[in-house]
């Protein structure tokens with residue numbers, strides 16, 4: 001009995017010593033990104049954000065590469081510089097997991113009841129997934145196992161000025177490049193699966209399983225595994241049932257890149273696409289909850 005107690009104590013010390021995802025740190029990153037102001041594709045603030053992120057991830061030990069492309073501004077016809085940011089951990093590992101977020105902000109808060117052409121900083125919609133990846137970076141160099149991890153920050157998820165403008169330009173470009181590299185056999189790596197993080201900082205966080213990814217037979221087990229991990233951790237903010245179907249960056253990853261891809265998103269956010277999508281409607285606890293689940297899933301995933 002005594003030795004059992006001692007073992008139990010040692011085990012709890014080991015768990016307590018394991019580095020934990022910090023919500024307050026992730027929240028500071030979110031505030032830092034929002035302090036740059038609105039960060040729509042092609043803007044000076046977006047370029048500044050890209051530099052900040054590249055420096056952050058390099059300092060954490062990653063290889064960082066830009067993936068540039070150009071689109072035409074649909075209003076003026078002028079070319080606009082777009083750039084995804086690819087952050088690579090353990091580049092020697094051929095089989096890889098992709099964690100993604102978009103880092104552009106919508107040009108206008110067009111659902112704002114008062115000021116639909118007002119200032120939009122996208123604290124939850126834009127900064128939250130990016131900020132969480134900034135925090136998760138601390139854990140990547142020590143991530144054991146045969147699989148490598150890439151973070152990708154997508155530009156132009158919502159370079160949208162009006163009805164009919166296409167969404168997800170960055171993830172479409174990324175997925176096409178990836179599909180081409182796989183087809184020609186040039187790729188030195190293969191993505192086993194992808195998880196998109198979007199709108200993960202709502203104060204009133206509730207994350208239901210995303211309906212599209214639940215209908216894809218090769219992706220559904222990944223969704224179920226992530227929500228199982230949440231259950232194991234006692235994380236009640238993950239609801240293990242599908243609700244909304246969301247057209248997010250996981251769609252091109254799966255439909256074009258053929259990567260099993262799911263979306264961790266709280267689509268029920270009253271401040272969505274309004275001037276009120278600001279840090280005070282976000283919470284460190286929410287970022288921490290999602291970060292804990294994603295990190296534990298990465299550490300214990302069964303595969304593929």
Ligand SMILES: [Zn+2]
Pocket residue numbers: 106125158273
């Ligand atoms: Zn949005």
